[in-house]
Amino acid sequence: MTAKPRVFVTHPLPGTAVDRLRESAEVVVGASGRGLADPAFADFASTFDGVVTLLTDRIDKALLARCPKLTFVANVAVGVDNIDLAECAARNVTVTNTPSVLTEATADLAFGLMLAAARRIAEGDRLVRAGGWKGWSPTFMLGSAVHGATLGIIGMGRIGRAMARRARGFGMQVVYTQRTRMAPEMERAMGARYAPVDHLFVMSDIISVHCPLTPETRHIVSADRLALMRLGSILVNTSRGGCVDEAALAAALARGPIRAAGLDVYEDEPNVHPALLALSNVVLAPHIASAEVNTREAMASVAVDNAIAVLEGRLAPHAVEGAGA
Ligand code: GLV
Secondary structure (H helix, E strand, O other): OOOEEEEEOOOOOOHHHHHHHHOOEEEEEOOOOHHHHOHHHOHHHHHEEEEEOOOOOOOOHHHHHHOOOEEEEEOOOOOOOOOOOHHHHHHOOOEEEOOOOOHHHHHHHHHHHHHHOOOOOOHHHHHHHHOOOOOOOOOOOOOOOOOOOOEEOOOHHHHHHEEEEHHHHHOOOOOOEOOOOOHHHHHHHOOOOEEHHHHHHOOOEEEOOOOOOEEEOOEEOOOOHHHHHHEEEEEEEEHHHOOOOOOOHHHHHHOOOEEEEEEOOOOOOOOOOOOHHHOOOOOEEOOOOOOOOOHHHHHHHHHHHHHHHHOOOOOOOOOOOOOOO
């Protein structure tokens, strides 16, 4: 009898997906919270045929060099910026992700952050709890409107489009930018106008970032572009922290032109730029866009489906283009 392939799962996952994986592989689950530094993996790296990873696990050249048997990296996330895709491709390691199942949950949180930032909900909560509320006044805690505002979406993939659908319910105008413009019928169906990226910064009252982090999108929200934004505008980021120049954002929040921001992701998680922490006009969520029970179980399940497909020699349902075979 041939030995089962060995798979390391870097962290316990919600639901029963890992039990399914055990039918196809000898599974070791990292329970230490140390991810790939867990001795259960680190001391036996060369024996594993596959890894199921989180976005906090870094799969780089050095790690891959220690894992000559590796055939797949199944990321429990839609973003794969934690993985060296070129090196995986060179080593014929299949990389997979978990798109679709987290689309609506992520758009829900982005919309929530937008409302919270525009209408100062978190700031108001802090004030009330601190006993600082002195009563209703016509000039107290004025925010900015969400209904009827122009929403600029950077990255009109699944999540960007889910955001656009929500925006229509709020009577918003939607403009979007991305590398490839959508077909005119799609633009009409989404009620979204295309704009080159710099134009989008000028045209929008609220900007929400939904592109993946790649070398091209790193700091796509730069100091220069923040300076183009409308007076009193809002920025929301639920994609990856690296898409926004955090130091520039903190300066723009302190001095204008933008009035508030809602963030779920940061350049150096779990650290938040101290200049952002010092500001009251930024809502800070701890990377929880997909943190909803059914969504997280579905993400684990899709990652395991991908892993099992590779183990069985089938095409993984969500193989990331440009990585592995
Ligand atoms: C979450 O950030 C993801 O990429 O799934």
